Amino acid sequence: MTVKLYSSLLVVFLTNTVWTRNIRPMSDEINPYEQFFYSSECPQECFCPPSFPNALYCDSKELKEIPPIPARIWYLYLQNNLIETVTEKSLMNATQLKWINLNNNKITNKGIEKGVFSNLKSLLYLFLEDNELEEVPAPLPASLEQLRLARNKISAIPGGAFSSLENLTMLDLHRNELLDSSLQSDTFQGLSSLIQLNIAQNSLTKMPPILPANVMQLFLDNNSIEAIPENYFDAMVKLFFLRLNNNKLTDKGLPSKVFNISSLLDLQLSHNELTKIPAISVHLEYLHLDNNKINTINGTQVCPIPIPGDRVYESSLPRLRYLRLDGNEIKPPIPFDLMLCFRLLQAVVI
Numbered sequence: 001m002t003v004k005l006y007s008s009l010l011v012v013f014l015t016n017t018v019w020t021r022n023i024r025p026m027s028d029e030i031n032p033y034e035q036f037f038y039s040s041e042c043p044q045e046c047f048c049p050p051s052f053p054n055a056l057y058c059d060s061k062e063l064k065e066i067p068p069i070p071a072r073i074w075y076l077y078l079q080n081n082l083i084e085t086v087t088e089k090s091l092m093n094a095t096q097l098k099w100i101n102l103n104n105n106k107i108t109n110k111g112i113e114k115g116v117f118s119n120l121k122s123l124l125y126l127f128l129e130d131n132e133l134e135e136v137p138a139p140l141p142a143s144l145e146q147l148r149l150a151r152n153k154i155s156a157i158p159g160g161a162f163s164s165l166e167n168l169t170m171l172d173l174h175r176n177e178l179l180d181s182s183l184q185s186d187t188f189q190g191l192s193s194l195i196q197l198n199i200a201q202n203s204l205t206k207m208p209p210i211l212p213a214n215v216m217q218l219f220l221d222n223n224s225i226e227a228i229p230e231n232y233f234d235a236m237v238k239l240f241f242l243r244l245n246n247n248k249l250t251d252k253g254l255p256s257k258v259f260n261i262s263s264l265l266d267l268q269l270s271h272n273e274l275t276k277i278p279a280i281s282v283h284l285e286y287l288h289l290d291n292n293k294i295n296t297i298n299g300t301q302v303c304p305i306p307i308p309g310d311r312v313y314e315s316s317l318p319r320l321r322y323l324r325l326d327g328n329e330i331k332p333p334i335p336f337d338l339m340l341c342f343r344l345l346q347a348v349v350i
C-alpha cells in the first residue's frame with residue numbers, strides 16, 4: 001500500500017510542476033495524496049497548509065534558527081520566535097520568496113549573512129520589526145515594495161541602502177534611534193515610488209535633509225524637531241498627510257508659508273510649543289493643534305482667503321472641517337471671524 005502511494009506521488013512531482021507553484025483556491029477537501037506530498041517537503045517545525053502550498057507557517061514556535069525553506073514557498077511566516085541569524089543556507093532554495101515576516105525575533109546585523117536578502121530577487125515585503133538591528137540591513141533586493149523596521153535600535157543607514165529600491169512604497173523606521181547625523185542628503189534618494197515614510201519616535205532635532213518627492217504620508221511625531229526650513233515641502237507635491245505631533249516646534253521655527261501646501265488634507269501639530277495658528281491652505285481639511293501654547297486667535301489672519309462675504313460659492317470656501325484646539329490657552333467662545341471664514345467646519349474642539 002505504502003509503495004503504491006510513493007510511486008503515484010513521484011509522478012505528480014515530476015510531471016506537474018506548475019501545480020506546485022500556483023496559489024490554488026482554498027478547498028475544504030484535503031486529498032490524502034497532496035497532504036502526504038506537502039508534509040514530506042514541510043520542515044517539521046512548521047505548518048504547511050495543503051490548500052495554500054506557497055505559504056509556510058513557522059511562527060510562534062520558539063525557533064532559534066530558520067529551517068531550510070522549500071523552493072515552492074512564496075509567503076514565509078517566522079514571526080514571534082527566538083531567531084538570531086538569517087543564513088544563506090536556509091534560504092538558498094527559496095528563490096521565489098515574495099513575503100518574509102521575521103517580526104519579533106532576536107536578529108542582529110551581525111546575524112544576517114551578507115547578501116542573503118538581496119539574493120531574493122522576487123522579494124516584495126520584508127518585515128523585521130521588533131528585532132535587535134542597529135543598522136538598516138543592506139544590501140536589499142531592488143524588487144522590495146514594503147520594508148518594516150520599526151522598534152529596533154537602528155541609528156545608522158549604510159550609504160546607498162535605499163538607492164536601488166525604485167518600487168518601495170512603504171518604509172517604516174518608527175521607534176528607532178536615528179539621529180540627525182544618521183540621515184544624509186542622499187539617504188532617501190532613489191525611492192521614487194515611496195508613498196509612506198514613518199520616522200516617528202526617533203531622536204531627530206531637524207527635519208530630514210531631503211525627502212522623496214512622491215511621499216504622500218509623512219510621520220515624524222515624537223522626535224525633538226524645533227524648526228522646518230523655508231520652502232521645505234515645495235517639491236513634495238503629493239503630500240496629503242503630515243504628522244509632527246510631540247515635537248518642539250515654535251512659531252520662530254516655522255517660516256510663515258511652510259504649511260501652505262495645496263495637496264495637504266491632514267496636518268497634525270499637537271503637543272508642540274506654538275503660540276499662533278500657522279498659515280494653512282484653502283484645501284486643508286483636518287488641523288490638530290491641541291496642547292500647544294496658543295492664547296489668541298485672529299480669524300482674519302488665520303483665514304487662507306479674505307473673510308468671505310454673505311454671497312459666496314461653497315466651492316470657493318476653505319475646506320477645513322475639523323479643528324482641534326484643546327489644551328491651549330484659549331477660552332471660549334470661538335471667535336466669530338473664525339466661523340465666518342471656515343464655514344464648512346463640522347467640529348471644533350476647544
Ligand SMILES: *[C@@H]1O[C@H](CO)[C@@H](O)[C@H](O)[C@H]1NC(C)=O
Pocket residue numbers: 068069070089090091092093
Ligand atoms: C535545496 O534543494 C536541493 C535539491 O532539491 C536539496 O538537495 C537541498 O537539501 C536543499 N537545501 C536546502 C537548504 O533546503
Ligand SMILES: *[C@@H]1O[C@H](CO)[C@@H](O)[C@H](O)[C@H]1NC(C)=O
Pocket residue numbers: 142143144166167
Ligand atoms: C518594479 O515594478 C515594475 C512594475 O511592476 C516591474 O516591471 C519592475 O521590474 C520592478 N523593478 C524591480 C527593480 O524589481
Ligand SMILES: *[C@@H]1O[C@H](CO)[C@@H](O)[C@H](O)[C@H]1NC(C)=O
Pocket residue numbers: 200201221222246
Ligand atoms: C508619542 O509619545 C506620546 C507621549 O509619550 C505617546 O502617548 C504617543 O503614543 C506617541 N506617539 C507616537 C506615534 O509615537
Ligand SMILES: *[C@@H]1O[C@H](CO)[C@@H](O)[C@H](O)[C@H]1NC(C)=O
Pocket residue numbers: 257260262279281304
Ligand atoms: C498659498 O499658496 C497659494 C498657491 O499655492 C497662493 O495662492 C496663496 O496666496 C498662498 N497663501 C499664503 C498665505 O501665502
Ligand SMILES: *[C@@H]1O[C@H](CO)[C@@H](O)[C@H](O)[C@H]1NC(C)=O
Pocket residue numbers: 298299300301
Ligand atoms: C486681526 O488681524 C487683522 C489683520 O492683520 C487686523 O487688522 C485686526 O485688527 C486683527 N484683529 C484683532 C482683534 O486683533
